[in-house]
Amino acid sequence: MTGSWRLAWDHGSAEVQSLGAMLGPLSLRIGDERELEIMHVAPWAGMTRSSSLPGIMRRLRGEWPCLPFGCTEPPQGLPAAWRTHAPEDSWNHGYAANHHWRCVSATGQRIHLAIDYPPGSPIEHMEREITADPHAPAVDVVLRVWARRPARVPAGLHPTFRLPPAAGRVRVVLGPHDGIHSYPAQPAGAVSRLLSDTRSASLDRLAGIDGPVDLAHLPLGAPAEELLQVRAVGGTGTDAPFALHYLDYDACVGLWWDTAQLPDLLLWVSNGGRIHFPWMSNHLALGAEPVNSIFDLGRVATAPAGHPLADRLGIAISPEAPWETRYRIAAWPQTSPTTSE
Template identity: 70%
Template sequence: MNDTNRTAEGVERPETAARRAWHLAWDFGSAEVQALGGMLGPVSLRLDDERELDIMHVAPWASTTGAASLPGLLRRMRGEWPCVPFGRTDDPGPLPPGWQRAHAGDDGWMHGYAANHRWSCVSATPHRVHLAIDYPADSAIARIERVIAVDPRAAALDISLSIVSRRPSRLPLGLHPTFRIPATPGRVQVVLGEHAGIHSYPTAAPGAVSRLLPDMRSRALSAMAGVDGALDLSQLPLTMPTEELMQVRALAAAGKAPPFALRYLDYDACVGLWWDTVQLPDLMLWISNGGRINFPWMSRHLAIGAEPVNSLFDLGRVARAPAGHPLADRLGVALHPEAPWRTRYRIAAWPNATPPTR
């Protein structure tokens, strides 16, 4: 971008809002934020003078010719983005006894309008990007804004989200950080804080292989209830293809440790995710391990989504759990036009020998 696109203070002018991506760069890393979906990624964080770690996932089909026909969410899928409202809008298929289908409402976009359309730039510098998107006039949501800012003292990004409503509503909400998983089996460890159990998805994902028993509660990611016995999902990637969706209930952090972290063994480093666990009490885990066979996945997709939510899996818009189900009360966030709903979260990397910072 040439200097005529910035003010004297270095802030990007509003008329440059149509550009496709904005770049962040500081002593501890670099990152890209694209207009489509407002998605963050790729992100490279500097661990020390000799090591950098690419942490955010970029779909292998992104920018290919075949991707042009995909929905906006998938076309250049990468990294992290907000889901307002969170979840799917299609038919979930057969559900367990006691579960009920629900009407998806007036928004037919999977993971919300914002995840499938281009955002506008309010302002941008090499250290901070402020994006916004207006929703259709018939939506309960009027506008969403998000700010992605570097931490000038650390290998970390601080992100804020603001939702402005037209009318009162309660919607399932979530964030969608998706992290890179290298190809070598077992070289990434998933670390969770204290929680009240991990629930497997209640139905089968179309075109996907799952190895978990549906609608089951397990005590630990290392001992999930699988169709062939206990399945360890705490070390990734796995040696066999699978596609798993789980919800970690009431996840909490201890001290400065994040509620969710990945330990990259080949880099002797960790990546952590902090968020407000009162606003978004659960974490939906999406382990994509070559288990989706249809285009564009083609059994080649490796990633882990760590998605803070107030939602019933990604089913809050299309299904209801039985009254006694442990996730039946995950009905979403109450939104009001009188005051925007706001949240903040943080993504950071650090060498194993160094404690994490918030």
């Protein structure tokens, strides 16, 4: 059954659609006067031409789970030491991201959805619960994965945050990490300003084609499409491993997740760097994706043994018990403590 369901509570409101079980829009209320729309909604959603797009793209928005995570075609120009192989299926970012979920139960404070996977998949079915925090501008999410057979599956969550049009008005804040790795190939059909297959220590001084690139302040003033993996990122105390400071709102948004299960953060900076439909050179969004995967390549490529991300092989699932993870998205005024990079 197709449809959508709404959350509404004293500190915010949200919508969850059946396609991909995508959460978005999500509005969080900070105090009496500030209401922050934090989740991205693609501008082509609802356009006539969007009906021809793959399921994941048709009404792209907000946050959703991706299992198995990653693309189904290897990019051109991977370094010679990388080996490519065919994926087990043809669904970019997994079957669940491209199909409709069914509603198990729904109230104004909690939505519980489920989806069955095709018979050949090692995943039998998945469920996800999205709950509004009655005491805060926050939502809590639980994802459970039931397996048909033991397998190791590249896994990722896919929160995609809204960026305003004015350059540099959102500051990206990371917790402690072991370095930031650029994509090992140039993105197809897109403008990239980073040197491929490099490691940088800080988000504000990434190794760029024309010198250091600052991706800690978004949007950029020039078109770009970038994919980066932050290795072994973590929070400090109660601080989030990832946060955004919306400067024009004096507000922050944080993402907490189990970094033992999903140790890295994939950053997708979509900054008007793709010209073809549906992107049309005007797509602005920031994906902040907790992953156990090597970029989005775990289904189609294997890194050389010496690569710092070569051990990111995915989560272990088994019929003996469901795999479960929990995560949280919350907002707070800037006067509260934030994370440090």
